[in-house]
Amino acid sequence: MSLDHILLGLLREPATGYDLKNVFSETVRHFWSARLSQIYPTLKRLEQQQMLRSRREPSPKGPDRKVYTVTEKGRAELLTWLRGEPAVGTERFAYLAQLYFMDAIGDIHDTRAFMNALRDHHSRWLAQLRAVEQDIVTTYGDAPEHYADAGFHQFAALRMGIHSLGSKVAWCDETLAAIDRRIAAHQPTGAVAGVDSDREGGLPS
Amino acid sequence: MSLDHILLGLLREPATGYDLKNVFSETVRHFWSARLSQIYPTLKRLEQQQMLRSRREPSPKGPDRKVYTVTEKGRAELLTWLRGEPAVGTERFAYLAQLYFMDAIGDIHDTRAFMNALRDHHSRWLAQLRAVEQDIVTTYGDAPEHYADAGFHQFAALRMGIHSLGSKVAWCDETLAAIDRRIAAHQPTGAVAGVDSDREGGLPS
DNA sequence: TAGGCCATGTAATGTGTTACATGATTAG
DNA sequence: CTAATCATGTAACACATTACATGGCCTA
Numbered sequence: 110m111s112l113d114h115i116l117l118g119l120l121r122e123p124a125t126g127y128d129l130k131n132v133f134s135e136t137v138r139h140f141w142s143a144r145l146s147q148i149y150p151t152l153k154r155l156e157q158q159q160m161l162r163s164r165r166e167p168s169p170k171g172p173d174r175k176v177y178t179v180t181e182k183g184r185a186e187l188l189t190w191l192r193g194e195p196a197v198g199t200e201r202f203a204y205l206a207q208l209y210f211m212d213a214i215g216d217i218h219d220t221r222a223f224m225n226a227l228r229d230h231h232s233r234w235l236a237q238l239r240a241v242e243q244d245i246v247t248t249y250g251d252a253p254e255h256y257a258d259a260g261f262h263q264f265a266a267l268r269m270g271i272h273s274l275g276s277k278v279a280w281c282d283e284t285l286a287a288i289d290r291r292i293a294a295h296q297p298t299g300a301v302a303g304v305d306s307d308r309e310g311g312l313p314s
Numbered sequence: 315m316s317l318d319h320i321l322l323g324l325l326r327e328p329a330t331g332y333d334l335k336n337v338f339s340e341t342v343r344h345f346w347s348a349r350l351s352q353i354y355p356t357l358k359r360l361e362q363q364q365m366l367r368s369r370r371e372p373s374p375k376g377p378d379r380k381v382y383t384v385t386e387k388g389r390a391e392l393l394t395w396l397r398g399e400p401a402v403g404t405e406r407f408a409y410l411a412q413l414y415f416m417d418a419i420g421d422i423h424d425t426r427a428f429m430n431a432l433r434d435h436h437s438r439w440l441a442q443l444r445a446v447e448q449d450i451v452t453t454y455g456d457a458p459e460h461y462a463d464a465g466f467h468q469f470a471a472l473r474m475g476i477h478s479l480g481s482k483v484a485w486c487d488e489t490l491a492a493i494d495r496r497i498a499a500h501q502p503t504g505a506v507a508g509v510d511s512d513r514e515g516g517l518p519s
Numbered sequence: 520t521a522g523g524c525c526a527t528g529t530a531a532t533g534t535g536t537t538a539c540a541t542g543a544t545t546a547g
Numbered sequence: 548c549t550a551a552t553c554a555t556g557t558a559a560c561a562c563a564t565t566a567c568a569t570g571g572c573c574t575a
Contacts, residue, residue, distance in 0.1 A: 111408045112562080118415030127526055140410040142403065147563060149528060170572050171525035184418075191416050192424065195432045196408035198347065202474075203316045203401035205345040209471040210323030211396050212463035213389075219397065220467065227400045254496035258417035261496065262425065265489045266414040269407075269482065276481030277474065284470045291459035291466065317534080332554055352535055354556060375544045376553035 111196065112143055112151055117160060117187040123178045126152050136263070139238065139270050152177055160186055221288045228281035235274035242267060316401065317348055317356055322365060322392040328383045331357050341468070344443065344475050357382055365391055422500075426493045433486035440479040447472060 115137060119129055129152075130145045155161045160183030168174045179187070204227060211220050245264060249256055253264045320342060324334055334357075335350045360366045365388030373379045384392070409432060416425050450469060454461055458469045 202345040272485040280477040
């Protein structure tokens, strides 16, 4: 149900599906992904449910714009969601699933390459978030407690990304180091292949 | 597509849907969630696609068990997925979306309660993972580079959870402290309500 | 004139959740 | 006798992705 609420939240001011997609890719993308082709039907449905209202406007460039506004009912729904419990427990990390089963390949070098790619991905993303943070701090100062309400909340969400990605980069480094020790420990002794590749050798739950 | 692959990965040994659900809730649950009612149809589909094969067996207790085994095709599919790029970019944090828009409530105390609940959740979960880690270290030693292949990979996945949750607890603490400074800065001065609650006052992208 | 951006969507398919339905065995 | 665990699923609905479809305006 969250895309519904995100769109309601984003519609502080009237906007079109296209506008929302742009705002999305500038901000919300850091913690949520959605395609334009999902946004349009969702807006349509929210209008049917009287959460939104729309009017058509001519556009300077391109076809008519369909501008959406939140109704009272929509705002009430947004507030209900915001006042509810934190929506936890649905996190899914597909790449962790890959790592978890990666012993099936039977070559630790594949795992190394995988972790390297992950490190790279996370550290690029972290750099982006840090740049956004720098902009904010430069413009608004480094005391978020004095930001406007919206800014304060948005900054807090940004900080979570920075903490979280930082810890993931650290984890990648730790794991890469362990992989290297593992490779070093096995390679030079000329150990018999398969000695350690027992697929039954999992961990206890 | 990932539940498919997770089930293929989990089926190192033949097992039933019910067995898989149990293993799931003991291990994979840390990074993926799925209900039994999703597992059954998925197994059925994988069998139709010749990734799995099944046979019926009488059960000591309860109805017949339907035991699934991975076929060559299924194993090939698993390996293809494992050798692919890390599956990143689909992370969704519904609670961050809530926080991001929470200024709409207009009361920072709601945000405080929210962050507190979040801290609580994350620190409980962290404690669980640390307990699992303790068990492993006690049983297998503290040098994961010497674990068997499967254990090594599983331990690495566990470590990511510990890093990541630790950073989230730290983030909650940082944010709670900022909230408290914000409350302290506004409360005693008797500032005019709304002075800081300009909903236009977001952050630049 | 070619490619990108503005701006709208639909159709088909795939994935996931919730609720419902059944029934035997075992431990307290 | 009651509740938990074992063990199977279906049906309806909700949510998301991919591919397809259209077409004008602006810039290089």
